[in-house]
Amino acid sequence: MQVDRARIELERRLGPSRVLTSPDACAAYARDDSDVEGRLPAAVVVAASTADVAATLEIAERFGVPVTPRAGGTGRTGGAVPMEGGIVLATHALARIKEIDRQNLIAVVEPGVVTGALHAVVEAEGLFYAPDPNSLESCMIGGNLAENAGGPRVFKYGPTRDWVLGLEACLMGGRVVRTGKRTVKGVTGYDVTSLLVGSEGTLAVFTEATLRLVPRPASIATALVLFSDVRAAARGVGAIVAAGIVPRCLEMLDAATLGAVRAAGVGVDERAGAMLLVEVDGDAAEPALLRVGEVATATPGCLDVVVAQDAAQRDRLWAARRMLSRATRKLAKHKLSEDIVVPRSRIADLLARMDDIGRETGVRHLSYGHAGDGNLHVNFLWDDAAERPAVDRAILRLMQATVELGGTLTGEHGIGVTKAAYLPLEQSEALIALQQDVKRVFDPRGLLNPGKIFPAGGHRAC
């Protein structure tokens, strides 16, 4: 077996301690935080250096063995699941923050750095790294790069890609390239950095990233705004944006989500059928939040504005927001969270379509998410495995509605395995073929993270 020969060669080159092969050890690398069925790899390489990563990709190519890169393993679409077995290439042990350059507002980090840990280190220096995926206490920069991760603060600050100046990456066959720069500006050659960020581990494996930082915002102000229903809340979002205010976060919770919040013991006015969590930062956050309050209060259907009085109260609001993913998981035996995006003005339309879809398929659902960006986590809930075909019909209908409303299939989770079949709904055959041609430049034999992004069996419409 080629995979056994690859394993023997990996042990010889990297030392046996870096190559896990027992089923018990490998089991921890079989799946991610999606509902994609796990698959046991034949071996796991725990890389301790760029050279380890390069050697693994050289050996894998030589023996024709698939490789699935992995950082924190917190992905939501199966990106780190080794769909064809082979080798999992784990980068969590490459976890150094190599440099914080205060003068040039740059951090140089390895892929295994936990995102929340990076926040803590740069904020202690008076600096700020904005991307804040919900899993920030456990997800890692490597995965954030692979998925172009988002989070609530994307509304003002942009996703991970906007924070990456340069990369060190290993390509199949073991070539190491450095892309990009250490400066914000720079237009030398093609933007290979942006091409690699968000490529879901299918083009290269990251070993270092040069990240942009900004000064830590001088002040932050946070408020909850309660509305009678989501349509009113969507109007509130539109009114805040139309007023020229750019909050750093503009999060929405629908009625069913508020129900889950109440069930988790957080008191929320019973009249409220939707809620916005608004956070403003900058030199003058409080006056800006006051304006948010004025605009929101003038929106028909607004019930109340509750301003966080201090950092502790703000932390409690965010703790409630961050626990939504877990709290809603308790509502049913199975939960599946999508992350579609529609133009901001179509949020209410999308939620109305979801009500239709729920009625017609009989599938329970709730929605919350980054309303400022039009990026909603539509969650499907079911208890009985027999309901799964109905859930799949509902997901397909959601994806169709999203594209019809001018939206996109995924705002921050990536396509991965779970959404690959829907790709032709959004992208033309020509664009998909072009991307597959680009993929072949990086990975001619299709060994790097196979089974991700592209629909199986060519450009099949679903």
Next chain:
Amino acid sequence: MQVDRARIELERRLGPSRVLTSPDACAAYARDDSDVEGRLPAAVVVAASTADVAATLEIAERFGVPVTPRAGGTGRTGGAVPMEGGIVLATHALARIKEIDRQNLIAVVEPGVVTGALHAVVEAEGLFYAPDPNSLESCMIGGNLAENAGGPRVFKYGPTRDWVLGLEACLMGGRVVRTGKRTVKGVTGYDVTSLLVGSEGTLAVFTEATLRLVPRPASIATALVLFSDVRAAARGVGAIVAAGIVPRCLEMLDAATLGAVRAAGVGVDERAGAMLLVEVDGDAAEPALLRVGEVATATPGCLDVVVAQDAAQRDRLWAARRMLSRATRKLAKHKLSEDIVVPRSRIADLLARMDDIGRETGVRHLSYGHAGDGNLHVNFLWDDAAERPAVDRAILRLMQATVELGGTLTGEHGIGVTKAAYLPLEQSEALIALQQDVKRVFDPRGLLNPGKIFPAGGHRAC
């Protein structure tokens, strides 16, 4: 001749009025705003639709004829010069602003829209499109996309790429693809949009762009800060950034540039050997500018802070900044402007190296530019063609110093023809080869804008 057959087919398909062939008409498309020697194309297609662009690329590929895309023709590195003759594909007549969507903060535009005209239209709606290349009164969005154009406001707002959500583009052979999305968030597939932006017309020809807008900043405040010399001014830049202030513009002028400004009749304190032009915007621009003033005044070598009292005075300051390119051109018969970038903290080092280079090569030079980004326009001046070899030695030395200081060859002009030979100074052979492989995916026969970006004759080090 294949080019004649292509021309006949173009005239048949597009109508003769869209295909210019007389030497007089073609002469206007032979060069751009660089010192690259012009080259007469065999024909110029003035496209009036996406279909025209697609047909041209289909016919050019069929007959094996090179195609050079062109929008405003204001580029500084030869990007629009038809190095191998063939067809110039002009997109300036595709000049519609198709949509301004206030609710979703989006503009949909064609490539022939003049950048300054777009500014005027969106600002009248209370919106803002930040990229502001110096040539904004004549450059066009198509060229801005091709070069990933910058401008003073990049420091706060990022370059053109950060403002592009989606594209319609035509590929060699005539395929039309739509990339990206109408939402800020969205991670479906590879970021083909970012790959195309900044590809200098070598991968695709743009026919439409979906651009991100933001609310127009509520207030703007502008000041000049005079310093004894550039080292002091560079310290001022560092101090402003270290204070956590993010001006939208942070421009620097060195002593020789100030001399040109004075020669053009603008009064500047004779003691000043360097100047910063600082502009702050946002909800509270004036308090922020006051802080800039305090920080600057506390910097050793600061001579004076002059705050613009009203919009008219601000416009005069910017008019003086914008005329620099022309004013400095009068200082010698020949002028060549580079646009290197170094990490902000290395600006003073780079300028010191330039003094050495000037002394050793005997070439006159002056520098100004976007100091906040570390992006300096180093200008070389000479009168006698016999000095050109010394100028070329000075440019090579500048590029070497830039890379040694952790910088990049070009911040906003692109590599084009003029910097192609220097690419291997900054990028590895592996990265250059990878980009050429990507180029072949889009343009297997190398017909689209040949002679740009990549050094002639493979990966030759210079």
